[in-house]
Every structure is written in structure tokens, then in C-alpha cells.
Amino acid sequence: xxxxxxxxxxxxxxxxFLQGSGAxxxxxxxxxxxxxxxxxxxxxxxxxxxxxxxxxxxxxEVEVEPRETLLEVLRYQLDLTAAKPVSSDxxxxxxxxxxxxxxxxxxxxxxxxxRGKKIETCEAxxxxxxxxxxxxxxxxxxxxxxxxxxxxxxxxxxxxxxxxNATREQIRQGLNGNLCRCGTYADMIEAVTDLVKGGGNG
Amino acid sequence: xxxxxxxxxxxxxxxxxxLQEDGGTAVVLAGGTDLVGxxxxxxxxxxxxxxxxxxxxxxxxxxxxxxxLAVGAAVTxxxxxxxxxxxxxxxxxxxxxxxxxxxxxxxxxxxGELLRRPQCWYFRRDGELLDGERVExxxxxxHAIFGxxxxxxxxxxxxxxxxxxxxxxxxxxxSLDGERWCSVADLYQIPRRREQRETxxxxxELVTHIVLPPAADMQTATYEVRASVGPDMPxxxxxxxLRFAGGRVAEARIVMGQVAPIPWPADAAANFLAxxxxxxxxxxxxxxxxxxxxTPLSHNEYKVQLAATSVRRAVLRxxxxxxxxx
Numbered sequence: 001x002x003x004x005x006x007x008x009x010x011x012x013x014x015x016x017f018l019q020g021s022g023a024x025x026x027x028x029x030x031x032x033x034x035x036x037x038x039x040x041x042x043x044x045x046x047x048x049x050x051x052x053x054x055x056x057x058x059x060x061e062v063e064v065e066p067r068e069t070l071l072e073v074l075r076y077q078l079d080l081t082a083a084k085p086v087s088s089d090x091x092x093x094x095x096x097x098x099x100x101x102x103x104x105x106x107x108x109x110x111x112x113x114x115r116g117k118k119i120e121t122c123e124a125x126x127x128x129x130x131x132x133x134x135x136x137x138x139x140x141x142x143x144x145x146x147x148x149x150x151x152x153x154x155x156x157x158x159x160x161x162x163x164x165n166a167t168r169e170q171i172r173q174g175l176n177g178n179l180c181r182c183g184t185y186a187d188m189i190e191a192v193t194d195l196v197k198g199g200g201n202g
Numbered sequence: 203x204x205x206x207x208x209x210x211x212x213x214x215x216x217x218x219x220x221l222q223e224d225g226g227t228a229v230v231l232a233g234g235t236d237l238v239g240x241x242x243x244x245x246x247x248x249x250x251x252x253x254x255x256x257x258x259x260x261x262x263x264x265x266x267x268x269x270x271l272a273v274g275a276a277v278t279x280x281x282x283x284x285x286x287x288x289x290x291x292x293x294x295x296x297x298x299x300x301x302x303x304x305x306x307x308x309x310x311x312x313x314g315e316l317l318r319r320p321q322c323w324y325f326r327r328d329g330e331l332l333d334g335e336r337v338e339x340x341x342x343x344x345h346a347i348f349g350x351x352x353x354x355x356x357x358x359x360x361x362x363x364x365x366x367x368x369x370x371x372x373x374x375x376x377s378l379d380g381e382r383w384c385s386v387a388d389l390y391q392i393p394r395r396r397e398q399r400e401t402x403x404x405x406x407e408l409v410t411h412i413v414l415p416p417a418a419d420m421q422t423a424t425y426e427v428r429a430s431v432g433p434d435m436p437x438x439x440x441x442x443x444l445r446f447a448g449g450r451v452a453e454a455r456i457v458m459g460q461v462a463p464i465p466w467p468a469d470a471a472a473n474f475l476a477x478x479x480x481x482x483x484x485x486x487x488x489x490x491x492x493x494x495x496x497t498p499l500s501h502n503e504y505k506v507q508l509a510a511t512s513v514r515r516a517v518l519r520x521x522x523x524x525x526x527x528x
Contacts, residue, residue, distance in 0.1 A: 010383045013372050013413045016266035021259075040216060044250075045208045066208035066251065069238065089239030091433065093305055102280070102308040108238040109309070110231070112208050113253050158304060176433050177303030 051115050055080065056124035064111045071095045071106035074121060082122035082150035083107075086179075093178030096151040096158075097121045103158035103177070122150035125157050132198075133157055136191035144182035152178050156192055166196050203241045207250040214259050214410060218378050220252045221406050228252055230408060232276055232314035235306055240319060245329040260313075260410060263287055269416030272374075275313025275409050280304075282312060291414060293365035293422025293441050293520065300361055300426045303433040313409050315362050316373075316389065320400060320463075321435050322356035331356065331400070332393060342499040344437070347506055348462035350497060352394050357460045363390070364459040365424045365441035366412065367467070374411040375403065386412065390464040400463060419445055423519035426459070427508045436460050438505050440468070440492070440512035442520040444480070451475045456517065458492065461509050468492035471513055480521035489514035 045066050052059050053070075055078060062077045074080045074097070083106050086094035090105030097106045098120040106121075125133075133156050136142070143149045152175065159166070159174040166174065171192045180188070209228075211217035221228045226249025231237055233255075240246040254260055260276035263285050271287050279298045282288050288295060301307060301315070322345065325331050334353035337345055345355045366386040373389055375382050384402070389409070391402050403409070422443045426436035439459035445452045454472040457465045471488035478484050489510035496506045515525040 010372055010385075012268060013266075013270060013415075014374075014383055016268040016270055017272055017374065017411070017413060019267050021264075021272075040219075043210045043212070043216070044220065045210075066206055067203040067241070088242045090235055090305065090309075093303070096305060099309075103304050104309040105235070105305050108234045110208065110234065110238065110251070110253070112210070113231070113234070113255065155304060162304075172431060173302060174304060176431065177305040179432075 045112055049112075051112065053078075053111065053114055053119060054117065055119045056121060056127075062111070066110065066112055068111045069107055070097070070109040070111045070114050070119070073111045074106060074119075080121050080123050083154075084147055084151065086147070091179070092148065092151070093155060094148050094151040096154045096178065098125070098154060098158060101158075101161075103155050105177075120154075122154050125154050132195060133160075133191075136195050137188070140187045140191040140194065142184055142187040142191045144180075144184050148178060148180045148182075152180070152188060156188075156195070160192070160195060164196070166192070168193055171196070204244055204247045206241075206248050209250060209252045210256055211252065211254065212256055212258075214257060214376060217252060217254050217257055217260075217408060218376055218406070220250070221408060222378060223249075223405055226250060227405075230254055230313075230317075232311040233278065233309040234314075235310045236314060236318045240326075243326065245326060246319075254313075254408070255311075262411075266413070269418060271414040272411050273312055273414065274411055276311050279307040279310050279312065279315065283307065290417030291365075291369070291422060293369070293424045293443065294362060294414075296424035296519075297362045297365055297426075297439075297441070300424065300428070300436065300439075301433070302428075302431070306433065312362070312412060316360050316366070316386070316412070317401060317403075317409065318359040320356035321359050325356060332396060338499060341501060343501040343504075344435070344460075345499055345502055346462045347493075347496045347498045347502055347509065348458070348466045349392050349464065350462070350499065352392060354392050354394070354400075354463040355499065356400075356463055358390060358400065358462065358464050359435070360465070361424075361426065361436065361439065361459060363465045364439060364457040365422055365443070366414070367465045368441045368443040368455040368457040369420065369422060370415050370443075370455070372413045372415075373409050374413065375407050376410050377404070377407045387465065387467075392463045421446070421520045421522065423516050424459075425512050425516040425519055425525065427512055438508035438512045440509065440516040442513075442516040444475070444517070444520045446521075450477055450479055452477075454517075456488065456492065456513055458509055458512065461496075461505060468513055470494065471517075475517065480517060480523065482518070482523075482526070485514045485517040485521075485523075488517050 086092035
């Protein structure tokens with residue numbers, strides 16, 4: 001055990017931290033045992049493995065390597081190609097999907113880390129015809145080459161759910177995680193402003 | 203990506219065991235917004251990736267009996283924004299709001315944000331953190347203006363760290379050997395040798411929680427200068443934590459971000475403010491003092507003024523005054 005901390009202030013934090021800390025209690029309660037060792041071993045994936053992903057309301061069995069991203073599995077195994085590979089670090093937002101209802105970039109999620117989560121892609125988000133977000137995009141001519149559009153549509157959905165009465169400024173801020181190289185931002189903001197006015201956040 | 207093993211612990215102990223490096227290297231995966239990109243570029247090439255997102259203890263936001271707040275390393279930034287317990291720490295919220303992307307906020311975690319690898323483009327290209335000569339002769343417009351005399355000329359990437367350092371927040375660090383606590387300031391170091399990194403964490407060590415001190419009478423703010431409204435990294439930033447007594451500053455801590463390989467304390471500015479009333483003039487003087495010792499590189503002298511402005515506006519904002527900017 002190393003020294004808990006140099007100053008008395010840190011000692012103080014440590015004492016306060018330990019009071020009522022479930023984490024520490026659980027940690028000390030752990031004991032060995034063959035069954036436990038087996039479950040623990042099962043939590044390490046070394047090679048290609050069959051897993052179940054819950055995508056767009058259905059369970060899908062897929063086979064993945066530890067290094068495969070959710071985006072790769074969606075596009076190349078499940079043929080869901082709305083989410084796009086644009087930036088390797090997620091900075092474009094083009095691979096945006098909903099994970100347990102929250103917008104995340106599939107290109108920076110490992111597929112294995114998505115087990116047990118509810119994943120929704122643009123295909124599901126815009127499957128109800130006519131879809132209000134898509135309609136607004138068409139009405140306002142909010143796309144040019146269209147490559148970034150599915151990411152934006154998912155992001156707009158997620159944004160309106162959180163900010164149903166967003167101002168124009170909030171819309172600008174809220175969609176900052178997505179980039180459009182054609183630069184159709186102005187028309188997209190028009191579309192989303194229209195949705196806010198029309199209560200199209202359902 | 204290089205092939206690796208994936209481990210998904212459910213408890214703190216399990217996480218530490220999985221991080222144990224028997225022969226190979228192991229890295230911690232939280233939200234993945236930084237690490238997965240680095241894995242793809244093979245800048246980081248681990249033998250094992252340990253995903254800590256399924257450990258419940260790392261997902262807690264827990265008020266402590268002394269008035270402080272413990273936040274697990276895997277708490278996401280949007281969870282912090284939504285937490286009632288965070289209302290007393292506006293400086294931290296400023297920094298999270300600055301990370302101007304729903305996706306980064308929903309996916310990114312507090313621990314991951316604090317331990318983001320440097321954004322230096324030379325490092326991101328081939329993983330070389332300490333090629334000072336290349337930075338000196340190359341495009342160093344976003345590099346350090348302080349603490350840049352050695353081979354490390356990148357800037358510390360965390361946007362939340364300056365405020366946590368200013369507040370005196372602590373980090374709880376676990377390894378199989380036990381537990382240690384250190385200030386968030388001491389999480390960071392300026393690496394001088396190849397085997398060193400930008401953090402003081404040893405192999406097998408894991409930051410499990412950050413403990414924020416009682417907010418009580420502390421007033422905090424973070425101010426970032428950004429090139430535009432987009433999700434880019436700021437050009438300069440500063441955080442201020444002030445305590446007032448009778449309208450004057452009783453205690454001040456000011457820490458700059460994006461200017462040095464570590465969150466850079468502006469002690470001269472803080473000392474100047476002690477005992478003074480915060481107004482446009484004293485805040486501006488604090489800004490000037492904060493950058494008096496700056497040593498800009500060939501292409502980043504502009505950052506000196508931006509850092510001074512960051513300090514001035516962070517101080518004004520912490521004091522509840524108009525910053526004169528947006």
C-alpha cells in the first residue's frame with residue numbers, strides 16, 4: 001500500500017470518500033473460487049467471437065474481432081450503410097447513431113463494448129414515412145452531396161428530444177458535433193428551426 | 203488497428219487484474235472518443251484493451267460527508283452537465299459546455315477527458331511526443347508557450363483539468379498494490395525522457411474517481427478562446443477559483459490550459475489578486491502577469507495575448523462580472 005496522500009487535506013478526502021463507499025465494500029468482499037474464475041475469464045475476448053447486438057429493434061448475431069468498430073459491423077455485416085466512415089476519430093459526426101438513446105459516433109465505439117445496448121441507426125430513426133426530420137431537410141434543401149446527412153438526421157433527432165423548444169443559437173451549438181463539407185449548415189438550421197416551430201420532435 | 207484482446211471488467215478489482223501487464227501492454231478504454239482513433243492510426247498499439255464502462259463503482263456521482271463530491275472516472279460529460287450536484291461547480295460546467303459536441307459529451311467520460319492524449323499533430327501522426335526539434339522547426343502554431351524548454355512542446359489536452367487544478371481537486375488512483383491519492387495537478391508532468399508520458403500514472407494504475415472539494419464559498423469559471431463555434435480544441439484557456447471576503451479576493455488560484463504540456467498555474471496573477479477587488483483593471487493586470495514569463499515558439503506568439511485574455515475573462519466570470527466577450 002502506497003502512502004495515501006501527502007497533505008492532511010487529502011487524508012480528509014480519503015476518509016470522506018470511504019464513508020458509504022459501496023465500491024470498497026464490494027472489492028473487499030470478493031473471494032476466489034472456480035466459478036468466479038470462469039466468469040472472469042469469459043470477460044476477456046481474445047479472438048473472433050459471436051456476439052448479439054440489438055440494432056433497430058431486433059437482435060442480430062454477428063461475429064467480431066476485438067478491434068472491430070460498431071460502424072464496421074453495421075455497414076459490412078448488417079448492411080446498414082446510413083452511418084458513414086468519414087473521420088477515424090469521430091470528429092465528423094457522420095457515423096452518429098443512438099446508443100441507449102444517446103448520440104454517439106459508431107466509428108469510435110468498439111462493437112464488443114456495445115453488447116447489451118440498444119442501438120438505433122438512421123435507418124430506424126427515419127423509417128416512419130413520412131419522417132418529419134427528413135421532410136424538413138428536403139423542404140429546406142438541407143443537403144448537397146448528402147454524405148453527412150444521415151449523421152445529421154440522427155443528431156437532429158437526439159437534439160430535439162433534449163431541446164424541444166431550442167432557439168436558433170442552441171441549434172447551432174447543438175449540431176456542432178457534425179460537419180458538412182458542402183457547407184449546407186444554413187439550410188439545415190432552417191430545417192431544424194422549422195421543426196421546433198412545428199413541434200416536429202415526436 | 204493492430205489486433206488486441208478485449209477485457210470487460212465488472213468490478214474495480216477485476217479492472218486492476220485485467221490491467222496487469224503480463225508481458226504485454228494494456229490500455230484503459232472509457233468512452234473511446236480519443237483512444238479508438240489512436241488505435242486506428244496505430245499511435246497506440248496495446249496488447250489488451252480494458253473497457254471500464256461496465257464497472258458500476260466508476261459511474262457514481264456521490265456527495266461526500268465533508269461537502270465534497272466524488273465523481274467516477276466513467277461518468278459521462280453529459281451526465282455531469284445534468285447532475286444537480288454539479289451546479290456549485292460552474293467552472294467545470296463551462297469547460298464541458300466548451301466541448302461543443304453532443305456526441306463527445308454523451309460518449310466522453312470525465313476520466314477519459316482528463317487523460318486525453320495530446321492533440322499535437324506530430325504526436326498524432328507517428329506517436330512521437332518528444333521530438334522537440336521537429337516542433338521547433340515545424341508548424342508549432344498550436345504548441346506550448348510555457349514549459350517548452352525541454353523536448354516536450356505539446357499542450358496538455360484536457361479542457362476540464364485547469365479548473366480541477368485551480369479548485370484543488372484530488373484523484374483516487376488504484377493499482378493491485380493498493381490505493382493512492384494525488385492532486386489533479388500532480389496527475390500531469392512534463393515528460394523529459396522517452397519512457398515518460400504526459401501523466402504520472404504508472405503501468406497498472408487506474409484513476410477511479412475524481413474528488414471535487416466542497417464548493418462552499420469558492421467561485422469558479424473557465425474561459426476558452428476558440429477559433430470558431432465548432433468542436434475544435436481551444437487556442438488558449440484559463441480557469442479561476444476565487445474566494446472572497448468583504449468584497450475582496452481572499453484566495454485565488456488561476457490555471458491556464460492549452461499553453462503548456464501540463465495545466466499551467468498562473469501564480470503571479472493569483473498572488474496579485476489576493477486582497478484586491480476584482481474589476482476590469484485588476485483582471486487585466488492579472489492577465490498581463492500571467493503571461494509575463496511566456497516563451498513562445500516561432501509561430502505561436504499570438505497565443506500569449508489569447509492566454510492573457512483567457513485569464514482576464516476567467517477572473518471576471520468567476521467574480522460574476524461581465525467578461526466583455528461571449
